[in-house]
Amino acid sequence: MMAFLWKVARRGRWQPLVVILCLFKLSSVSGQARYSVPEEQAEGSFVGNIGRDLGLDVARLVSGKARIITKGSRQYVDLNRDKGTLVIKERIDREELCGKTTPCSFSFEVILENPIQLYRVTVEVIDINDNSPLFPKDVINLKIVENAAPGTRFSLESADDLDVGINDIQKYTLRPSDNFKLEVQNQPDGGRFIEMVLQNPLDREEEETHTLVLIASDGGEPRRSGTVRIHVTVLDANDNAPVCSQPVYKADVKENSPEGSVVTAVSAHDADKGVNGEITYSIAHVAREAKQLFEVNVKTGEIKVAGNLDFERFKTYQLNVQASDHGGYTDTCKVIIQVIDENDNIPTIQLMSFSNSISEDSPPGTTIAVVNVDDRDSDGNGVVKCSINSDVPFNIESSLTGYYTIVTEDVLDRESIPEYNITITVSDQGSPPLSSTKNINVKVSDINDSPPEFDESEYSKTIPENNSPGLSVFTLSANDADWGQNARVSYFLEEKEVKGAAVSSLVSVNSETGAIHAVRSFDYEQIKWFEFNVTARDAGSPPLTSVATVRILIQDQNDNPPQVLYPVQTGGSLVAEMVPRSADVGYLVTKVVAVDVDSGQNAWALFEVGSQNGEIRTIRQVTDKDAVKQRLTVIVEDNGQPSRSATVVVNVAVADSFPEVLSEFTDFTHDKEYNDNLTFYLVLALAVVSFLFITCLVVIISVKIYRWRQSRVLYHSNLPVIPYYPPRYSDTLGTGTLQHVYNYEVCRTTDSRKSDCKFGRAGSQNVLIMEPSSTGTMQRMQSEKSILDEPDSPLGQEDYTGSCHIFCGVGWTA
Numbered sequence: 001m002m003a004f005l006w007k008v009a010r011r012g013r014w015q016p017l018v019v020i021l022c023l024f025k026l027s028s029v030s031g032q033a034r035y036s037v038p039e040e041q042a043e044g045s046f047v048g049n050i051g052r053d054l055g056l057d058v059a060r061l062v063s064g065k066a067r068i069i070t071k072g073s074r075q076y077v078d079l080n081r082d083k084g085t086l087v088i089k090e091r092i093d094r095e096e097l098c099g100k101t102t103p104c105s106f107s108f109e110v111i112l113e114n115p116i117q118l119y120r121v122t123v124e125v126i127d128i129n130d131n132s133p134l135f136p137k138d139v140i141n142l143k144i145v146e147n148a149a150p151g152t153r154f155s156l157e158s159a160d161d162l163d164v165g166i167n168d169i170q171k172y173t174l175r176p177s178d179n180f181k182l183e184v185q186n187q188p189d190g191g192r193f194i195e196m197v198l199q200n201p202l203d204r205e206e207e208e209t210h211t212l213v214l215i216a217s218d219g220g221e222p223r224r225s226g227t228v229r230i231h232v233t234v235l236d237a238n239d240n241a242p243v244c245s246q247p248v249y250k251a252d253v254k255e256n257s258p259e260g261s262v263v264t265a266v267s268a269h270d271a272d273k274g275v276n277g278e279i280t281y282s283i284a285h286v287a288r289e290a291k292q293l294f295e296v297n298v299k300t301g302e303i304k305v306a307g308n309l310d311f312e313r314f315k316t317y318q319l320n321v322q323a324s325d326h327g328g329y330t331d332t333c334k335v336i337i338q339v340i341d342e343n344d345n346i347p348t349i350q351l352m353s354f355s356n357s358i359s360e361d362s363p364p365g366t367t368i369a370v371v372n373v374d375d376r377d378s379d380g381n382g383v384v385k386c387s388i389n390s391d392v393p394f395n396i397e398s399s400l401t402g403y404y405t406i407v408t409e410d411v412l413d414r415e416s417i418p419e420y421n422i423t424i425t426v427s428d429q430g431s432p433p434l435s436s437t438k439n440i441n442v443k444v445s446d447i448n449d450s451p452p453e454f455d456e457s458e459y460s461k462t463i464p465e466n467n468s469p470g471l472s473v474f475t476l477s478a479n480d481a482d483w484g485q486n487a488r489v490s491y492f493l494e495e496k497e498v499k500g501a502a503v504s505s506l507v508s509v510n511s512e513t514g515a516i517h518a519v520r521s522f523d524y525e526q527i528k529w530f531e532f533n534v535t536a537r538d539a540g541s542p543p544l545t546s547v548a549t550v551r552i553l554i555q556d557q558n559d560n561p562p563q564v565l566y567p568v569q570t571g572g573s574l575v576a577e578m579v580p581r582s583a584d585v586g587y588l589v590t591k592v593v594a595v596d597v598d599s600g601q602n603a604w605a606l607f608e609v610g611s612q613n614g615e616i617r618t619i620r621q622v623t624d625k626d627a628v629k630q631r632l633t634v635i636v637e638d639n640g641q642p643s644r645s646a647t648v649v650v651n652v653a654v655a656d657s658f659p660e661v662l663s664e665f666t667d668f669t670h671d672k673e674y675n676d677n678l679t680f681y682l683v684l685a686l687a688v689v690s691f692l693f694i695t696c697l698v699v700i701i702s703v704k705i706y707r708w709r710q711s712r713v714l715y716h717s718n719l720p721v722i723p724y725y726p727p728r729y730s731d732t733l734g735t736g737t738l739q740h741v742y743n744y745e746v747c748r749t750t751d752s753r754k755s756d757c758k759f760g761r762a763g764s765q766n767v768l769i770m771e772p773s774s775t776g777t778m779q780r781m782q783s784e785k786s787i788l789d790e791p792d793s794p795l796g797q798e799d800y801t802g803s804c805h806i807f808c809g810v811g812w813t814a
Contacts, residue, residue: 032120033048033050034122034124035047035123037124039093039095039130040091040092043087043090046086047077047088047123048085049085049086050084050110051083054110058082061079061081062081064113065112066081066112067110067111069108069350069352070108071108071372076106077121077123092125094164100162100164102127102165104124107123108120108121108123116367118403127163129223129224131161133169135159135216135228136160137157137228138228138229139229140156140230141233144198144202144234144328145235146203148198150198150199150200151197153183153198154180154195154196155194155196155285155320157228158172158192158193159172159216160288161226163220166218166220167219169217171217172184172215174214176212178199180197181196183196188336191318193285196212203234204235208234209232209233211230212229212230213227213230214228214229214230235327241327242279242323242324243331244267244268244331245269245333246333247334248336249336251264251337252338252339253305253340254339254342255309255310255311255341256342257305258305259308260305261304264302264303264337265301266281266301266303266335268281268301268331278326281300281301281322282324283295283319283320283322284320284321290318292306292307293306296321301323303319311342311377311378312341314339316336318334318337319337341379341381342377343377343432345377346434347374349438351370351438352403354368354369354370355442356440358443359444360414360445361449363411364407364411367406367407368442369405369406369440370405370406371386371404371405371406372403373404375428375434380428380429380431382428384426384427384428385427385428387424388424388425389423392421393408393409394406394407394420395409396424406422414447414483415449415450418443419442420442420444421442422441423437423438424439447486449544450482450486451480452489452537452546453546454478454548455477455478455479456548457549458549459476460550460551461550465524465555465556466557466559467518467521468521469520472516473517473518473552474515474516475514475515475516476514478536478548482540486538486539488538489514489537489538489539490512490538491511491512491513498527503530504519505519505520506518506519506520506532506552516550528554529551529553530551531552532550532552533549534548558641559644560597561638561646562637562638563597564592564594566591567650576651576652577589577590577652578652579618579652580622581654582622582656583621585620587618589652591614592615592616592648594636594648609632616632622654629651629654630651630652630654632650632651632652634648634650636648
């Protein structure tokens with residue numbers, strides 16, 4: 001069902017007609033809109049509100065990236081997405097666009113994305129009266145014999161007006177109209193055949209020439225007109241006029257016929273003899289295009305192709321071939337030429353919308369492209385068929401005349417086929433058929449639909465015990481069939497407890513590489529194996545994971561020596577085995593029992609004494625010469641690599657009864673006690689020496705710090721410097737000489753309760769240090785020194801608060 005909505009939008013004196021045609025809802029074509037605008041409108045002029053007329057809001061136009069797609073190279077109308085309006089982009093000249101074709105219109109498509117929607121818009125260009133009628137010539141010269149009978153007709157070339165309809169030529173006027181009248185006949189092609197008919201006989205002797213004006217007027221507003229002057233020359237009598245062999249000639253010619261191809265030939269005969277009977281042919285009173293495409297032989301009347309015939313432009317031409325004799329008589333032969341269509345136009349393919357990437361989770365029927373196919377030929381030559389290659393999971397469907405949509409036929413899987421090359425083929429039904437192809441490449445965009453996959457679901461690796469921390473155990477990897485971020489795999493250790501300890505304290509997993517490292521050294525005797533899970537997670541959204549189980553087996557190493565269980569080795573007691581002197585050969589003295597915590601062959605014990613069961617037996621008869629005390633050292637070795645061993649001392653007493661050997665074995669205890677006492681004294685001496693050394697070191701450091709603090713106190717003291725004048729000092733007129741230099745040191749402290757004053761020997765440096773605030777002399781200082789040196793001086797018995805200064809006095813002698 002079709003619904004028509006008519007809207008009239010007043011625009012100045014124009015009333016543009018808007019027609020909206022709603023079609024059946026298709027996957028990519030949603031409807032049509034039709035507008036009409038006058039030609040020659042200024043740029044930016046309003047055409048129509050496409051958003052309102054198609055039911056599209058501005059938000060949809062913006063989000064869908066609405067745009068205009070045209071078939072040709074010129075775009076006359078632009079789309080303002082922000083307002084949803086169509087405006088003039090380029091000046092439209094109806095005559096240039098359509099010529100004489102009415103109605104004149106052009107079409108374009110408005111396409112939106114996400115989802116793809118296609119709207120066809122047709123704009124009809126309304127003619128305005130902007131062209132005046134124009135005759136091919138400014139002057140028409142006619143020769144008419146004086147004895148021409150009234151009613152004789154003379155054909156005239158018609159004017160041409162590029163406008164159409166009411167703006168085209170509406171009437172012709174001939175002035176003056178004393179001897180001639182004008183008759184106008186409409187032709188099938190829309191043109192007019194104009195003839196000037198003689199009304200009154202002509203008399204050359206009275207008036208040899210006549211001048212007339214032919215006026216062509218259109219019906220536009222304002223009215224426009226064109227004129228041509230007709231100059232008639234009256235000749236002497238010519239009895240007969242040429243007569244066409246047939247009034248109408250019909251001919252067919254194929255388009256694209258080469259220039260010079262003969263279309264047909266016209267002929268006429270004249271009963272006159274001689275010069276008056278000679279006939280010439282010319283093409284007159286035809287449209288400008290026809291004159292450019294055909295030519296007639298002046299003498300033979302043969303009509304040939306003079307230009308490029310295009311069926312798609314004009315299908316029919318009507319020529320008016322005028323046969324004229326030298327006496328001024330003429331006749332017009334009508335020639336109707338039908339252009340036959342040839343399959344000379346290759347079908348064209350234009351992508352109206354195309355998405356070169358489609359998500360692999362797109363449902364069947366998703367549109368990826370909208371194409372427009374066109375063939376300018378007609379009939380079977382213009383009937384086209386569009387198809388795509390069959391080895392792709394896509395279908396092509398016809399959505400509107402000349403439009404096809406390419407949609408998905410099945411579910412896509414990027415991991416199987418990441419991209420497709422689609423070949424669009426369009427062919428017509430001409431003979432031979434013409435076709436064209438267009439290739440498009442569609443990439444399947446990835447979604448996170450494939451979880452990482454480990455090479456194995458369970459891994460088992462063996463590492464030796466006593467490994468170094470950080471040891472690389474092995475590297476596991478998982479592959480993800482996705483692409484990009486969806487294929488970037490990270491590895492994580494699932495936390496769990498292994499014998500009360502977190503698995504992360506045993507092993508670690510590199511999140512980027514999947515390398516598994518031992519966090520600490522393993523002890524087979526504590527843990528023989530453990531297992532944990534490693535999760536592989538991709539970076540998709542949402543992320544997908546897979547889990548692999550890893551079992552770590554600890555391989556036993558020979559890291560434990562055998563432990564002797566019997567005889568028991570204790571530090572404070574002595575165990576001895578007693579062998580009676582009457583013991584026979586093979587007498588079982590004792591049995592050494594040892595265990596090894598290692599497993600496997602590392603715990604196999606080999607005894608050099610006795611058999612492998614650790615039994616110590618006598619190998620000869622005991623005699624009186626044998627010592628009572630027998631000290632046996634038994635070495636227990638395992639069979640590991642490297643081999644480890646333990647040593648046990650077995651004391652054997654050769655006696656028949658225990659009292660006999662009691663005194664002998666007390667020496668063993670005494671020796672042991674002596675060794676223990678010696679060790680104690682050595683340790684005690686070492687501790688005393690260390691304590692004395694540390695004490696001396698602390699005292700030395702304390703003294704150094706104390707002296708340094710005293711020097712700082714002296715440096716910051718404010719005691720005045722007392723100038724000293726030596727005994728042999730003399731001054732002459734303010735000048736003197738220095739014979740000796742004396743240094744004096746006075747030191748007074750706050751805690752020594754005694755002040756010192758030292759008189760140094762003569763120095764060698766000419767240095768004088770004085771302080772203006774000092775008023776005493778060194779004699780005074782010497783007297784004070786004597787007082788200080790007295791043992792009973794009161795100053796020596798009390799505290800004196802002061803500082804230690806070095807006073808340097810310089811004396812001069814004349």
